[in-house]
Amino acid sequence: xxxxxxxxxxxSPTGGLHLGGVRTVLYNxxxxxxxxxxxxxxxxxxxxxxxxxxAEQYIYDCLSWCGxxxxxxxxxxxxxxxxxxxxxxxxxxxxxxxxxxxGYAYYAFDTPEELDAMRANLKTEANPTPQYDGKIRMxxxxxxxLGMEEAQRLIDAGTPxxxxxxxxxxxxxxxxxxxxxxxxxxxxxxxxxxLLKADGxxxxxxxxxxxxYLMQITHAFRGEEWLQSAPVHILLxxxxxxxxxxxxxxHLPLILKPDGHGKLSKRDGExxxxxxxxxxxxxxxxxxxxxxxxxxxxxxxxxxxxxxxxGWNDGTEQEIFTKEELIAKFDxxxxxxxxxxxxxxxxxxxxxxxxxxxxxxxxxxxxKPYIIAQGATTDDAYLEKVIALIKERCTxxxxxxxxxxxxxxxxxIKELAAITDKWNEQKKTFFESWAAGLDGxxxxxxxxxEASFNEVMAAQGLKKGDVLLPLRIMLVGGKYGPGVFQIAxxxxxxxxxxxxxxxxx
RNA sequence: GCCGCGUUGGUCAAUCGGCUAAGACGCCUCCCUUUCACGGAGGAAUGACGGGUUCGACUCCCGUACGUGGUACCA
Numbered sequence: 001x002x003x004x005x006x007x008x009x010x011x012s013p014t015g016g017l018h019l020g021g022v023r024t025v026l027y028n029x030x031x032x033x034x035x036x037x038x039x040x041x042x043x044x045x046x047x048x049x050x051x052x053x054x055a056e057q058y059i060y061d062c063l064s065w066c067g068x069x070x071x072x073x074x075x076x077x078x079x080x081x082x083x084x085x086x087x088x089x090x091x092x093x094x095x096x097x098x099x100x101x102x103g104y105a106y107y108a109f110d111t112p113e114e115l116d117a118m119r120a121n122l123k124t125e126a127n128p129t130p131q132y133d134g135k136i137r138m139x140x141x142x143x144x145x146l147g148m149e150e151a152q153r154l155i156d157a158g159t160p161x162x163x164x165x166x167x168x169x170x171x172x173x174x175x176x177x178x179x180x181x182x183x184x185x186x187x188x189x190x191x192x193x194x195l196l197k198a199d200g201x202x203x204x205x206x207x208x209x210x211x212x213y214l215m216q217i218t219h220a221f222r223g224e225e226w227l228q229s230a231p232v233h234i235l236l237x238x239x240x241x242x243x244x245x246x247x248x249x250x251h252l253p254l255i256l257k258p259d260g261h262g263k264l265s266k267r268d269g270e271x272x273x274x275x276x277x278x279x280x281x282x283x284x285x286x287x288x289x290x291x292x293x294x295x296x297x298x299x300x301x302x303x304x305x306x307x308x309x310x311g312w313n314d315g316t317e318q319e320i321f322t323k324e325e326l327i328a329k330f331d332x333x334x335x336x337x338x339x340x341x342x343x344x345x346x347x348x349x350x351x352x353x354x355x356x357x358x359x360x361x362x363x364x365x366x367x368k369p370y371i372i373a374q375g376a377t378t379d380d381a382y383l384e385k386v387i388a389l390i391k392e393r394c395t396x397x398x399x400x401x402x403x404x405x406x407x408x409x410x411x412x413i414k415e416l417a418a419i420t421d422k423w424n425e426q427k428k429t430f431f432e433s434w435a436a437g438l439d440g441x442x443x444x445x446x447x448x449x450e451a452s453f454n455e456v457m458a459a460q461g462l463k464k465g466d467v468l469l470p471l472r473i474m475l476v477g478g479k480y481g482p483g484v485f486q487i488a489x490x491x492x493x494x495x496x497x498x499x500x501x502x503x504x505x
Numbered sequence: 506g507c508c509g510c511g512u513u514g515g516u517c518a519a520u521c522g523g524c525u526a527a528g529a530c531g532c533c534u535c536c537c538u539u540u541c542a543c544g545g546a547g548g549a550a551u552g553a554c555g556g557g558u559u560c561g562a563c564u565c566c567c568g569u570a571c572g573u574g575g576u577a578c579c580a
Contacts, residue, residue: 480541
């Protein structure tokens with residue numbers, strides 16, 4: 001019998017959640033749900049110097065907006081409380097101690113200054129970043145070099161210390177990554193990572209393995225930036241005696257900048273004009289606000305679809321997937337090895353597709369806030385008709401105002417030249433007489449309005465090419481929008497007259 | 506520097522030894538629409554490079570180049 005699948009997303013509450021983070025959540029979530037398992041959210045707040053107020057709440061809000069609700073979390077609780085590492089602080093020491101007692105780790109008393117000095121002294125062109133490793137540790141101030149008795153004396157005297165893993169010499173750490181296959185590491189090239197910091201908090205390295213073990217995590221998915229520290233984690237699982245319970249690993253490819261090189265960052269979004277965070281994030285220290293996909297007008301369904309396809313596909317030509325379809329079809333083995341450059345144009349295309357797939361009624365509550373924000377008022381029945389008329393030309397939610405503002409307020413004429421260029425008395429006469437005869441239209445439908453327009457036009461010897469564009473400019477203010485007579489029908493006879501009159505004058 | 510990982514059109518990508526190398530985004534042309542979109546029909550554009558292995562290589566192996574990540578008492 002196989003264990004129930006349990007995965008976790010373990011962010012640090014240090015700021016906004018960006019695309020890569022949400023995609024990591026998504027792949028974890030999809031994998032768990034595909035296998036009928038649990039998705040747990042654990043907050044990795046072991047570095048109090050980087051703690052940012054509000055960042056944890058922001059994570060809950062993002063997951064909620066995306067529809068990726070955890071089964072267990074600090075908020076929701078669960079069988080393995082607490083889910084916040086700072087609250088689990090007391091649990092880690094015993095495991096670090098266990099490692100020291102077993103000879104797999106040691107106490108180190110080196111001050112930050114001593115570490116800097118060591119790195120500075122050993123730094124050469126051939127070795128620009130010296131490590132605290134098997135070659136150097138006997139020259140440092142630790143329980144290996146000093147002896148356990150002296151170490152104990154220092155500890156008793158209150159000397160600050162950390163606990164470091166003692167990396168073995170001349171060993172190969174080999175493991176199978178679900179995405180990359182077999183990966184090899186030479187232990188001589190890995191440093192003696194700090195496991196427990198001087199403040200008693202564990203580092204990520206200790207905390208992940210302890211918590212993954214205690215929380216019975218079966219599959220650990222994380223970004224590729226963690227791949228190099230995997231051998232430390234694997235050794236820890238063995239040294240702690242939990243080798244049989246170790247989760248299967250998968251290191252996800254990175255999401256890269258669309259231009260240039262490197263990981264996608266917040267700055268790239270600002271530079272290139274697209275969001276990088278899921279939702280707006282305001283840094284409480286600097287007050288700086290970064291726009292998110294939600295506020296930009298993306299639908300959450302589109303957002304997760306975009307992310308799902310950035311590094312994965314099901315092998316068919318299908319590109320639009322509901323969350324349920326993603327759950328049914330997701331296969332971690334089909335995730336790509338290489339990073340993907342983010343393409344904002346494609347992201348917009350997805351959102352456009354999702355808007356088209358929504359019914360007009362479903363769009364009402366999504367569009368309404370944008371109308372109200374502009375100071376306009378509307379009722380649902382009217383809004384629904386407007387949506388039907390303009391949704392195919394809307395890509396992001398704010399486009400509904402851009403493309404439909406003239407249904408709610410009298411537009412400013414922005415392309416006046418389109419009327420005045422070939423304007424003459426004959427046209428003026430035409431608009432005046434047509435406007436005057438509007439009362440004669442018995443049923444106010446766009447067909448009837450158009451028929452009346454054509455009738456007057458023909459009677460005065462004009463052609464559509466002469467007067468249709470001017471009418472559009474009068475009604476819309478620019479050369480865009482749905483059929484002019486449909487707009488006329490919607491705004492009503494009074495408003496139609498008003499717009500014609502004010503344009504003529 | 507060292508180590509890990511990667512490399513199919515501008516971008517996302519299919520292919521798991523038989524390729525005249527899918528599809529999508531974007532771009533271009535035309536049609537539709539006397540607006541702008543949508544839609545429809547076309548088009549340009551791809552296997553980093555060099556060696557092997559093989560009847561046959563985009564697919565397997567080895568180099569090289571390039572990219573990317575790591576090299577913290579940060580995650």
